[in-house]
Amino acid sequence: MKIKFFKQEDIKLLKRALKYVFSYKTKFILAFVCILGSIGIGIVQPLFWGGILDSFFKKSIDSAIPNIVYTLIFGILASILSYLQSYVFSSLNQNIIFDLKRDMYKAILDLPVKAYDELNNGELMSRLHGDSGEVANAITGTLINSVVDVIRLIAVGITVFTISVKLALIVVITFPITFLIFNKYGKKIRAGNKNLSQVNDKYYSESGQTIWGIREVKSLGIKKYKFEAFIKVANKLKEMIVAVILLGAKSQALSDIVNHLTSIAVVFVGGVFVVNGSLNIKYFIAFNSYSGQFSGSLLSISKFNLNLQQVMNSLERIFFLIDGLSYSHEEIGEKSIHNITGEINFKNVSFSYDNQVSVLDDVTINIPSKSRTAIVGSSGSGKTTIFNLLLRLYQPCNGNIFIDHTDLNEIKEEDLRRHVSVVRQEPVLFMISIKENLLLANPDATQQEIENACKKAYIHEYIESMPNKYNSIVGENGVNLSGGQKQRIAIARALLKKSKIILFDEATSSLDNESQFYIKKAIDALAEDCTVVLIAHRLSTIIEADVIYVLENGKIVGRGNHHSLIHTNKVYKHLYQAEVELINENSREVI
Numbered sequence: 001m002k003i004k005f006f007k008q009e010d011i012k013l014l015k016r017a018l019k020y021v022f023s024y025k026t027k028f029i030l031a032f033v034c035i036l037g038s039i040g041i042g043i044v045q046p047l048f049w050g051g052i053l054d055s056f057f058k059k060s061i062d063s064a065i066p067n068i069v070y071t072l073i074f075g076i077l078a079s080i081l082s083y084l085q086s087y088v089f090s091s092l093n094q095n096i097i098f099d100l101k102r103d104m105y106k107a108i109l110d111l112p113v114k115a116y117d118e119l120n121n122g123e124l125m126s127r128l129h130g131d132s133g134e135v136a137n138a139i140t141g142t143l144i145n146s147v148v149d150v151i152r153l154i155a156v157g158i159t160v161f162t163i164s165v166k167l168a169l170i171v172v173i174t175f176p177i178t179f180l181i182f183n184k185y186g187k188k189i190r191a192g193n194k195n196l197s198q199v200n201d202k203y204y205s206e207s208g209q210t211i212w213g214i215r216e217v218k219s220l221g222i223k224k225y226k227f228e229a230f231i232k233v234a235n236k237l238k239e240m241i242v243a244v245i246l247l248g249a250k251s252q253a254l255s256d257i258v259n260h261l262t263s264i265a266v267v268f269v270g271g272v273f274v275v276n277g278s279l280n281i282k283y284f285i286a287f288n289s290y291s292g293q294f295s296g297s298l299l300s301i302s303k304f305n306l307n308l309q310q311v312m313n314s315l316e317r318i319f320f321l322i323d324g325l326s327y328s329h330e331e332i333g334e335k336s337i338h339n340i341t342g343e344i345n346f347k348n349v350s351f352s353y354d355n356q357v358s359v360l361d362d363v364t365i366n367i368p369s370k371s372r373t374a375i376v377g378s379s380g381s382g383k384t385t386i387f388n389l390l391l392r393l394y395q396p397c398n399g400n401i402f403i404d405h406t407d408l409n410e411i412k413e414e415d416l417r418r419h420v421s422v423v424r425q426e427p428v429l430f431m432i433s434i435k436e437n438l439l440l441a442n443p444d445a446t447q448q449e450i451e452n453a454c455k456k457a458y459i460h461e462y463i464e465s466m467p468n469k470y471n472s473i474v475g476e477n478g479v480n481l482s483g484g485q486k487q488r489i490a491i492a493r494a495l496l497k498k499s500k501i502i503l504f505d506e507a508t509s510s511l512d513n514e515s516q517f518y519i520k521k522a523i524d525a526l527a528e529d530c531t532v533v534l535i536a537h538r539l540s541t542i543i544e545a546d547v548i549y550v551l552e553n554g555k556i557v558g559r560g561n562h563h564s565l566i567h568t569n570k571v572y573k574h575l576y577q578a579e580v581e582l583i584n585e586n587s588r589e590v591i
């Protein structure tokens with residue numbers, strides 16, 4: 001039978017994993033010193049025990065006393081070393097987990113937005129939390145222990161062969177048997193772990209989606225369905241974990257039987273040697289302890305493959321993520337742009353999310369600085385996609401986008417984020433105070449600047465009416481603020497950032513009249529000094545826009561102001577009429 005220990009790719013993974021250990025050289029060396037000390041104590045202790053028993057057999061109690069004292073001293077030393085060892089190991093372990101998580105999290109944040117469309121969030125969470133711990137445990141546990149076991153094997157091996165070659169050979173004979181057992185089960189466990197990781201991803205995904213989307217879950221009345229889906233995946237996970245543990249337990253049980261037989265053979269043959277006088281009882285007793293350590297080390301070395309097979313899958317998943325999965329790294333420009341005017345140009349831009357269905361087709365848009373431009377079109381016509389491309393969340397398949405005549409791809413990431421702000425339909429506010437949410441846009445802003453921005457965004461008075469004013473904590477995702485209030489805070493954020501380009505995605509859900517009024521006033525204030533691009537869902541809000549682009553099925557089918565478009569553009573006229581009819585219908589219902 002051909003035993004293949006590791007594939008070439010596995011060795012590469014292991015080398016890469018070891019780099020994480022070697023960045024903690026001091027702790028690593030300290031761990032070895034502790035272990036070497038423990039090995040030394042493990043070798044001398046049995047001799048003292050043997051000496052004590054030998055003294056009692058010889059009925060010489062006095063001669064036992066020095067050995068009792070040595071046993072005590074070495075016992076205390078062993079405890080101190082064991083304490084130090086657990087401290088060093090746990091610290092090494094947690095540091096490795098931390099480093100892996102740091103590298104994975106950075107890679108997750110660097111992934112292109114396209115990856116988030118395609119990936120399952122649960123998979124990322126499960127790699128971040130589960131796999132990193134698994135790998136760190138394996139590195140500190142399996143790899144370090146295996147090196148230790150080799151050292152122990154050599155030290156104890158020399159001792160047992162010195163005491164009795166025949167007895168030592170009995171112990172050594174078990175090695176190939178246990179090795180074969182663990183090698184066979186190792187492969188099965190690796191395959192089991194691979195399936196387990198996939199179910200683990202589903203588990204994180206199912207639970208995460210339900211918790212994050214709890215409002216939808218409750219309002220759709222699908223709590224029971226979601227609970228059942230969770231139970232199904234949690235149950236499957238439980239069964240798979242048990243199955244993998246069982247495989248490990250089977251291999252352990254088989255090797256325990258072999259070990260047991262070895263111990264009986266050692267005791268029997270050793271006893272015969274003592275009886276026929278070829279072995280001193282002191283060494284016989286010591287040998288039994290050594291043979292335990294010796295076969296223990298042999299066992300660990302035989303399990304080395306099994307233990308590593310268990311984590312190879314996690315290592316693959318971690319490094320694949322750190323390398324950016326199969327996504328190519330985003331090309332990020334290096335050009336700084338300062339003091340921009342805010343002119344935007346789309347030149348013959350085409351785009352598809354999946355390289356199959358065209359979403360934007362040969363779009364050319366020219367937006368002068370300090371203008372107010374609106375983009376209108378039916379649902380799914382590609383309005384938000386235009387914003388996504390302008391924010392460089394996706395790359396156009398064809399054509400180019402320019403800000404102040406500089407290609408978007410050449411602009412430095414920080415400059416792009418500073419100059420372009422977006423106010424989304426449902427702005428994301430973090431679970432920190434309102435002030436801290438605002439400071440995210442400009443950490444150096446003074447209280448006065450914050451208040452001025454909020455006044456311009458027509459949200460200052462509302463914030464002041466809250467019990468903790470600017471220090472009020474926003475609920476998760478801003479739940480204790482209305483949609484209109486969140487949008488006004490997002491406008492204040494954009495003002496604090498002093499962005500020259502503000503993209504505004506009007507909320508589809510009808511805001512109350514007061515919110516609409518204030519948001520319109522806030523946009524008017526923005527437009528004095530910035531280029532404002534609006535996605536308008538209600539045409540009534542963009543009648544005053546300087547230019548309106550009409551989008552249909554990803555194509556620009558009209559350009560002009562409201563008055564020209566209403567007379568010349570069929571699509572715009574149709575959208576407008578549909579809205580007027582809706583308003584009339586609503587008012588009839590009210591009456």
Ligand SMILES: Nc1ncnc2c1ncn2[C@@H]1O[C@H](COP(=O)(O)OP(=O)(O)OP(=O)(O)O)[C@@H](O)[C@H]1O
Nearest residue numbers: 117353354359377378379380381382383384385386
């Ligand atoms: N992340 C995505 N992955 C794949 N397809 C997408 C993605 N986002 C949008 N699409 C598709 O692209 C098309 C344009 O979507 P987009 O969101 O730009 O339209 P929209 O005009 O803003 O619509 P709405 O007014 O409903 O917000 C739609 O057919 C949509 O299904």
